[in-house]
Amino acid sequence: METLNKEKKAIKGGEFLISETSPQDVFTPEQWSEEQKMIAQTCTDFVEHEVYPKVEELDAMKDPKLMPNLLDKSGELGLLGTSIPEQYGGFGMDFNTSMLIAEKVGAGYSFAVALSAHTGIGTLPILYYGNEEQKAKYLPKLATGEWKASYCLTEPDSGSDANSGKTKADLTPDGKHYLINGQKMWITNGGFADVFIVFAKIEDDKNLTAFIVEKGFGGVTMNEEEKKMGIKGSSTRQIFFNDCKVPVENMLSERENGFKIALNILNIGRIKLASATLGAAKGVIKNALNYSQERKQFGKSIAEFGAIKHKLGEMMARVYASEAATYRAGQNIDDAYDALVAGGMEEGEAKLKAVEEFAIECAMLKVHGSETLDFVVDEGVQVYGGMGYSADAPMERAYRDSRINRIFEGTNEINRMLTIDMLLKRALKGKLDLMSPAMAVAKELTSIPDFGGDDDERVLAAEHKLIKNLKKAGLMIAGAAVQKLMATLKDEQEILMNLADMLIQVYALESAVLRTERIIESEGVEAAKVHIEMVKVYAHYAVDEATKAGKQAIYAFAEGDEMRMMLMGLKRYTKVQPHNLKVARRTIADYCLDKGDYPFN
Amino acid sequence: MKILVCITHVPDTTSKIAFTDNNTKFDSSGVQYIIGPYDDYALARAVELKEAHGGSVTVLNVGTAESEPTIRKALAIGADEAIRVNAEPTDSFFVASQIAEVAKEGYDLILMGRESIDFNSGVVHALVGEMLGIVSVSPVMRLEVEGNTATMDREIEGGKQTIQIDLPFVAGCQEPIAEWKIPNMRGIMTARTKPLNVVEPVGGEKQVKLVDYELPAAKGAVKIVAQEEVNELVKMLQNEAKVL
Ligand SMILES: Cc1cc2nc3c(=O)[nH]c(=O)nc-3n(C[C@H](O)[C@H](O)[C@H](O)COP(=O)(O)OP(=O)(O)OC[C@H]3O[C@@H](n4cnc5c(N)ncnc54)[C@H](O)[C@@H]3O)c2cc1C
Ligand SMILES: Cc1cc2nc3c(=O)[nH]c(=O)nc-3n(C[C@H](O)[C@H](O)[C@H](O)COP(=O)(O)OP(=O)(O)OC[C@H]3O[C@@H](n4cnc5c(N)ncnc54)[C@H](O)[C@@H]3O)c2cc1C
Numbered sequence: 001m002e003t004l005n006k007e008k009k010a011i012k013g014g015e016f017l018i019s020e021t022s023p024q025d026v027f028t029p030e031q032w033s034e035e036q037k038m039i040a041q042t043c044t045d046f047v048e049h050e051v052y053p054k055v056e057e058l059d060a061m062k063d064p065k066l067m068p069n070l071l072d073k074s075g076e077l078g079l080l081g082t083s084i085p086e087q088y089g090g091f092g093m094d095f096n097t098s099m100l101i102a103e104k105v106g107a108g109y110s111f112a113v114a115l116s117a118h119t120g121i122g123t124l125p126i127l128y129y130g131n132e133e134q135k136a137k138y139l140p141k142l143a144t145g146e147w148k149a150s151y152c153l154t155e156p157d158s159g160s161d162a163n164s165g166k167t168k169a170d171l172t173p174d175g176k177h178y179l180i181n182g183q184k185m186w187i188t189n190g191g192f193a194d195v196f197i198v199f200a201k202i203e204d205d206k207n208l209t210a211f212i213v214e215k216g217f218g219g220v221t222m223n224e225e226e227k228k229m230g231i232k233g234s235s236t237r238q239i240f241f242n243d244c245k246v247p248v249e250n251m252l253s254e255r256e257n258g259f260k261i262a263l264n265i266l267n268i269g270r271i272k273l274a275s276a277t278l279g280a281a282k283g284v285i286k287n288a289l290n291y292s293q294e295r296k297q298f299g300k301s302i303a304e305f306g307a308i309k310h311k312l313g314e315m316m317a318r319v320y321a322s323e324a325a326t327y328r329a330g331q332n333i334d335d336a337y338d339a340l341v342a343g344g345m346e347e348g349e350a351k352l353k354a355v356e357e358f359a360i361e362c363a364m365l366k367v368h369g370s371e372t373l374d375f376v377v378d379e380g381v382q383v384y385g386g387m388g389y390s391a392d393a394p395m396e397r398a399y400r401d402s403r404i405n406r407i408f409e410g411t412n413e414i415n416r417m418l419t420i421d422m423l424l425k426r427a428l429k430g431k432l433d434l435m436s437p438a439m440a441v442a443k444e445l446t447s448i449p450d451f452g453g454d455d456d457e458r459v460l461a462a463e464h465k466l467i468k469n470l471k472k473a474g475l476m477i478a479g480a481a482v483q484k485l486m487a488t489l490k491d492e493q494e495i496l497m498n499l500a501d502m503l504i505q506v507y508a509l510e511s512a513v514l515r516t517e518r519i520i521e522s523e524g525v526e527a528a529k530v531h532i533e534m535v536k537v538y539a540h541y542a543v544d545e546a547t548k549a550g551k552q553a554i555y556a557f558a559e560g561d562e563m564r565m566m567l568m569g570l571k572r573y574t575k576v577q578p579h580n581l582k583v584a585r586r587t588i589a590d591y592c593l594d595k596g597d598y599p600f601n
Numbered sequence: 602m603k604i605l606v607c608i609t610h611v612p613d614t615t616s617k618i619a620f621t622d623n624n625t626k627f628d629s630s631g632v633q634y635i636i637g638p639y640d641d642y643a644l645a646r647a648v649e650l651k652e653a654h655g656g657s658v659t660v661l662n663v664g665t666a667e668s669e670p671t672i673r674k675a676l677a678i679g680a681d682e683a684i685r686v687n688a689e690p691t692d693s694f695f696v697a698s699q700i701a702e703v704a705k706e707g708y709d710l711i712l713m714g715r716e717s718i719d720f721n722s723g724v725v726h727a728l729v730g731e732m733l734g735i736v737s738v739s740p741v742m743r744l745e746v747e748g749n750t751a752t753m754d755r756e757i758e759g760g761k762q763t764i765q766i767d768l769p770f771v772a773g774c775q776e777p778i779a780e781w782k783i784p785n786m787r788g789i790m791t792a793r794t795k796p797l798n799v800v801e802p803v804g805g806e807k808q809v810k811l812v813d814y815e816l817p818a819a820k821g822a823v824k825i826v827a828q829e830e831v832n833e834l835v836k837m838l839q840n841e842a843k844v845l
Contacts, residue, residue: 078786
């Protein structure tokens, strides 16, 4: 394994679309080390022993001390300092390990949101943009949880359009302080935070500037807790800053650098959200597997019904793909970071650069993870029937708590558009050559289809071919859309969404295939039997989604011969080998029912 | 204070149990292993005592290399070093002989679980006490050490007994002897730097030969009888369950 890793090819963000990745170049969850597994188990133990018994109480929000106390306890275990370097009281773990932690904690309902807001958007701006004094002052306290953090970007009139905030920061005449005035909204951990990362504008600046604000600075007041659909136990407040006096040395990074900070921290938040949704989804799956075996109707456990097995099999396949994609990208980030540090870059800067390199993947994963979880909780409720609708069973909470994930860390619409926007920008800058492969596809379209030699003997040869073809379909449509619409493409959001959907499916499917290939290589086909069925199930889902999105895009901008040709191309590129998916889902479901849990790592 | 904690490497309590090879071999595929739950409490108390009084905690397991992740978890929880006696732990007498051999080194306290959760004999502590010629006590639910004397609460039929014994001795522990410990990040990261010494077993012929395992019969369906239908219940107990 060591040698394999050393030979790993350096991969660029977004490159998946134009080049083939080999299984040895991806990390799969089957490779977690003993130490990573132990870390994961600690998180799971904490969630099961400390969080689950208090879930009702947390959601009732009667005791405002309960959540901060739980955070303190998790701090004692070191869970709040995993990403913080050792010199500031943390453990300096790598990126993929921090994602694994986010996953395991992600099964913890509201607690997961509180913890990730503290360790993510609350702490990371200081870690990555703070100067030495700021890091030394704040990080050790944030690492233990002595101080809790929150992140104040959103305002009543500034949500997705985050740079449009009205909060002001005015320098005092003596030049020693900024007076912050304004209103922030939807601030997670707001009710008990000691430290606020506040984004505000100085004078008539175009861009935001970030500040580290301590509650003790004065001038910070807040509204009551928001009444929410889900994650009810997580504190969410409107916060008012009235002449809040912030020492000038508490400006983070430079003036007008706040928007960039916000975006870069969000990149990290997005991919971590993807891993958190995996944890939540696995929790739901475990419950669904067990309930379906206990619940009897018509003299049988409902798990024996094909309709239920269908749901279980489909849930597994989608989570499996999401998981493969999430940690594949996580490892890409770690590898890019290692390479940058080896090249002499400072560690904090290297981490940001590495994540930024894979910002496209982060955005896609956020969408895929949150929508997979929404699918899983929806079917989870259905498996539970009436009990799924009862607040006495766990599905109801899981269903409500899932929904926020499509909204925060950038709505899924924003993330879909970003996916395409970033990709095209990289192409324009010459960082990714989308043009030549797109032109090659256009040429291929007008030539006779190649029926020749399928000499690929891999078990998943058909899926490999499908991935290649789906990429061609994406490039064909994207290329034509860019050519035809040019500068107005950015206003044709529907088409951007369609394109994003295609790419997300390509990435998820390719990740699932590569993961499975690796298992086949290391353990043989027999051991990978169920994994192969999951790939087949996922491939059909992915191709259906991609076909639907592709057609809609073509209808939206093409006409006449061009439309006909592209529709034909789409048909050619979405051809998929028939497979008995009924049997596949049953095989997956039976295997997992026997294990009683999501059993794939 | 030198404390030796003996831990088992056992299937997680929620594992599905199955056998292979004509019911003579436990099917370990996909089974997650843990530190025996009672041993886990013994370990937690050992770490607490070390924190309060100083000294060292050594964990000992008689087992194959497969036990090592479990042993390292014990190191992550707070043991200072570990010893693995490299052998299949296939019978209680054999295991006890190995433990006694290591314990001869001289420990002030030898803590074990009240019983393993895979074979549940609850005899290894007594055997080790016998082999070393020192007292063994089980199940111990409270353990305080003051100088050379330990005060313990023991569970007895329908009540609790408090006893005092001079060190050294062997104790089989159970909750609530200590607060159960989740290994923390620092512990996990330092575990890899702590010594794990592998030693070969000594003599001690295995005395038990395994013939066969049998799973308990599957539970039948549950019938619910309404409160007011006592007669119906009696009839069922007579005719169907045949217990009256
Ligand atoms: C429970 C909760 C916790 C939160 N925690 C925090 C926090 O800790 N800190 C913080 O700063 N913020 C936080 N937020 C705010 C969150 O990030 C925003 O709600 C989110 O960014 C969306 O902004 P908005 O609510 O103003 O929606 P809007 O921006 O008004 O969006 C409404 C709809 O319009 C769509 N839309 C908006 N712009 C476009 C566009 N250009 N093109 C196409 N569609 C568009 C959106 O996708 C959405 O469907 C939290 C929100 C919630 C609900
Ligand atoms: C997969 C597997 C297969 C096994 N197969 C067999 C088998 O076929 N036959 C068989 O007899 N045993 C088998 N064992 C070993 C078994 O787990 C015990 O270690 C041993 O048999 C003593 O069990 P006991 O019930 O007598 O222990 P108990 O007397 O109930 O244990 C009391 C305490 O003694 C200590 N202790 C017990 N065993 C060990 C040990 N190995 N290392 C360190 N401390 C220990 C612990 O603190 C424990 O809490 C197997 C174990 C595993 C994991």
